[in-house]
Amino acid sequence: MPEINIKYLAKQLNLAPSTVSRALNDSYEISEKTKVRVLALAKELNYHPNPYARSLRDHKSYTIAVIIPERINNFFAQVIDGIEKVTRQHGYHLLVYNTHEELDIERKILSFLLNGRVDAIVMSVSSQTSKIDHLLQLYQKKLPVIFFDRICDEFPTTKFITNDYQSGYDGTKHLIQKGCQRLVFLTLSKDLSISKERLRGFKVALKDYGMEFSPNQVIVCMQEEDENIKLIGDLLGSEDRPDGILASVEKLAVAIYKAVRNTSLKIPQDLKLISFSNMKIADILDPPLSTISQPAMEIGIACADLLMKKLTKKDHPEFEDRIIMIPSKITIRRSSGE
Amino acid sequence: MPEINIKYLAKQLNLAPSTVSRALNDSYEISEKTKVRVLALAKELNYHPNPYARSLRDHKSYTIAVIIPERINNFFAQVIDGIEKVTRQHGYHLLVYNTHEELDIERKILSFLLNGRVDAIVMSVSSQTSKIDHLLQLYQKKLPVIFFDRICDEFPTTKFITNDYQSGYDGTKHLIQKGCQRLVFLTLSKDLSISKERLRGFKVALKDYGMEFSPNQVIVCMQEEDENIKLIGDLLGSEDRPDGILASVEKLAVAIYKAVRNTSLKIPQDLKLISFSNMKIADILDPPLSTISQPAMEIGIACADLLMKKLTKKDHPEFEDRIIMIPSKITIRRSSGE
DNA sequence: AACGAAATCGGAATCGATTGCATGATTAAA
DNA sequence: TTTAATCATGCAATCGATTCCGATTTCGTT
The missing domain is CATH 3.40.50.2300 (Response regulator)
Known part of the structure; x- marks a missing residue:
């Protein structure tokens, strides 16, 4: 099978490649008759211009x-x-x-x-x-x-x-209003733009509701889920374990669910949770997950x-x-x- | 800023483009001295060959x-x-x-x-x-x-x-052994290769365990989740509603969970469910979902x-x-x- | 010193499509 | 009938990198 390129089309039609090109690009310089001929053959051979030649x-x-x-x-x-x-x-x-x-x-x-x-x-x-x-x-x-x-x-x-700041604020406020006393913010990194803003909302909400903020309320998690489950498990087993968590990333919410499974704690009785998440199945989790979902x-x-x-x-x-x-x-x- | 291409490199080095190209591609025809010069400049200018020229x-x-x-x-x-x-x-x-x-x-x-x-x-x-x-x-x-x-x-x-056939068979067998009497197979299409095979396993399992198969045990679902929830809802509300479902696609399992929410039925008491799914959170659903997960x-x-x-x-x-x-x-x- | 082989490098064509310019053909106007 | 204008098309260069082929230089050997 011959390569189907513009030269091949031109030869078949007894035209110059330049004419074929112009016909394909609907140039005013080409007669209707020629355009019809060219387009017909191009369609028949299922011709598509080589993208890399054009890009070059x-x-x-x-x-x-x-x-x-x-x-x-x-x-x-x-x-x-x-x-x-x-x-x-x-x-x-x-x-x-x-x-x-x-x-x-x-x-x-x-x-x-x-x-x-x-x-x-x-x-x-x-x-x-x-x-x-x-x-x-x-x-x-x-x-x-x-x-x-x-x-x-x-x-x-x-x-x-x-609106990460506002969402962080609102999520935190919600947890406070639900009675949480010891709030924790979970994140993947302190450098991330979204983390900074969401954390800022967290802090301001604490302040607005008369609660102290301490740096150890911010937990920076890992990449591996297993590590996070362990990390969160340790957190939940500690003396002053949190009773409310704002997870700034979806996967951290999942890790929390899994970590809680290993304890005798119950969500939401012992631990209230809200997370940034776009899961479409948040409401069939056990228990259904409160989410901040982004458009x-x-x-x-x-x-x-x-x-x-x-x-x-x-x-x-x-x-x-x-x-x-x-x-x-x-x-x-x-x-x-x- | 000049375009950094092979000609520019050649001019800077007082070499021909062909020589530069060969040097970059580590050709035996080029002396070590020249290669070093070329590579040094290429690195300095952060030169990368134009991919489209090469592709062409x-x-x-x-x-x-x-x-x-x-x-x-x-x-x-x-x-x-x-x-x-x-x-x-x-x-x-x-x-x-x-x-x-x-x-x-x-x-x-x-x-x-x-x-x-x-x-x-x-x-x-x-x-x-x-x-x-x-x-x-x-x-x-x-x-x-x-x-x-x-x-x-x-x-x-x-x-x-x-191993779709085998998985379909095993999933069905499992439901039968759990006591299901009225099994249903949910799919997106009858033409899909995986659906055919999984359904074949479903049918053979029924037969092996002495159960009749009737075509209305196969439900072909839609693209839209809302339609599927309604479809499944109708199914669950019918006279001889199923007591076991094998869902051949993950999203259909989700639709089932949501449809069940609208009824008074309970999974697994009233309806047992297993689904092909690669969800990493199958075990934090309510209830945890039995899955056939693909590698x-x-x-x-x-x-x-x-x-x-x-x-x-x-x-x-x-x-x-x-x-x-x-x-x-x-x-x-x-x-x-x- | 001379010759040939090996080592190095440059020139130019190529890939396929596009386009500025030139050319030839056709038609309209003078 | 001639000239000018319009229309239709072809030629050739171009984009950037690669490679065949040819040219030059270097070096070792007799």
């Missing part, structure tokens, strides 16, 4: 990189679905990378993207990311970047987040909408350095006391 | 397409993690596409991949896929394809699956290993037309009666 000439790849720290995660999966929904309509393709929360992997991935492989990047940084030198390279190369959720404050671009699909769509504007309209200005906030939704279920 | 010449994209029917799904997410783990080590990139279980989308995606954009495809077909004309195009174009889980029997290539990560790794062999070794033969089976693991929990 146009310096556009029609490809976008999506970088996330975790794939088995409802939030990120939904965001990607949102991004894909929009970009697909514009003929863009998605390269998806998982950093597994590791800075080294994040670094390596970004270095692969600096050479024109993608037209833009949409990312949520790893929990290990505190220095941002590897990100600044993108800025120097003028590669458009949008951050969502776990953003990078120092990087001047548009960022999409949820993941909307975030994905918003990111992609902005991106498509920038990429499809020429001379579109660089992304403004600003933060766009879409509110999360808090849903009280039995884990925090009905 | 080599007819290789170092890119693989992964096509799945659903992204918010633990099984598929784990498989992709497995694929990425292997392919990343070989410098390959992953384009990930979600068909949302729609045949039209699957068709469209495949048509985008026929022009050299990817070197191979790893996919699990949508539940609507019964005709396979759109897949056969890939075969004609000699584009390597590997199927996993939801395979396409008529397509001659290597396929990775789990997702292993499947992904196996697919990618085979693929990498084919793509990195020249003159590697086409994929054999065979099926490789990796067994699932059945875990009994309280939803099927302790």
Whole structure:
């Protein structure tokens, strides 16, 4: 079978490749008659232009990189679905990378993207990311970047987040009002943007309700679930064990459930729990989990909408350095006391 | 800032682009001295070859397409993690596409991949896929394809699956031994390879234990969860409601839990349930869900290993037309009666 | 000193699609 | 009938990296 490229089409039609190209691109210079002939054959042979030849000439790849720290995660999966929904309509393709929360992997991935492989990047940084030198390279190369959720404050671009401070505040307030005296905040990292904001809400809520804050109310967890279960188990076995937990990451809520299983404690009687989570099955857990769920699909769509504007309209200005906030939704279920 | 390409490097070093290219590729024709100079500058300027120029010449994209029917799904997410783990080590990139279980989308995606954009495809077909004309195009174009889980029997290539027949049989047997009299099999489609096999196991188990099978024991569900909850609700409200369900897809198990909430029935007392599922939180559901979980990560790794062999070794033969089976693991929990 | 082989490197074509410029053909206007 | 204008198409360069082939230099050997 011969390679079906533009030269082959041209030969079959007894035309020059340039004419075929123009016909396919509906140029005004080509007669209707010729266009019809060309399009007919292209359709018959199921011809599609070689994307790499086009990319080489146009310096556009029609490809976008999506970088996330975790794939088995409802939030990120939904965001990607949102991004894909929009970009697909514009003929863009998605390269998806998982950093597994590791800075080294994040670094390596970004270095692969600096050479024109993608037209833009949409990312949520790893929990290990505190220095941002590897990100600044993108800025120097003028590669458009949008951050969502776990953003990078120092990087001047548009960022999409949820109202983390407010959600942290509201979740904490809720626990206090349910009678919790010894509150704990669980997180993956102290450097993460979302953790900082959610923790800030936690602290302010404590203060507003006349409670002291002490640093050991913040527990920084690990990557491995087993380690976290142990960590939380120790916490629950301690003298002044917490009676209320705000988990800033979905997987930590799961670890709490599993850790509690190993004790004689009961949720919510002995321990009230609320967690940031996009699980669609929060209400069939035992007990149903109170959640702060983020508008993941909307975030994905918003990111992609902005991106498509920038990429499809020429001379579109660089992304403004600003933060766009879409509110999360808090849903009280039995884990925090009905 | 000048574009950093091979010509720029050549000019800086007072060499020809061809020499620079050879030096970068560690050719024997280039002296050590020159190689050192070239590599030093390349490193300093953080030079990476333009991937599209290389692809155009080599007819290789170092890119693989992964096509799945659903992204918010633990099984598929784990498989992709497995694929990425292997392919990343070989410098390959992953384009990930979600068909949302729609045949039209699957068709469209495949048509985008026929022009050299990817070197191979790893996919699990949508539940609507019964005709396979759109897949056969890939075969004609000699584009390597590997199927996993939801395979396409008529397509001659290597396929990775789990022991669906056996799992279906074992799950059904378990329900029977727990005393279920009126069993029902829930599925997304009658055409899907996995559904057929799992159903076959269901039927044979019934027969082996002296139970009649009637076609209305098979319920074909919808895409929308709300519809499924209603469908299952009706089922549970009927005269001869089932007392045991084998759900062939994770999301259907979730729908069952939610449907049961609307009734006065109790799992497992009134209804025993076991489901194919890769949820990591099956044991914190209320009640904990008995699962048949597939070795997702292993499947992904196996697919990618085979693929990498084919793509990195020249003159590697086409994929054999065979099926490789990796067994699932059945875990009994309280939803099927302790 | 001279010759040949090996070691190094440069020139130019190539991959496939696009596009500025030139050319040829057709038609309308003078 | 001639000229100008419009229309339709072809030629050739380009994008960046690679590689075949040819050219030059270096070195060892007689």
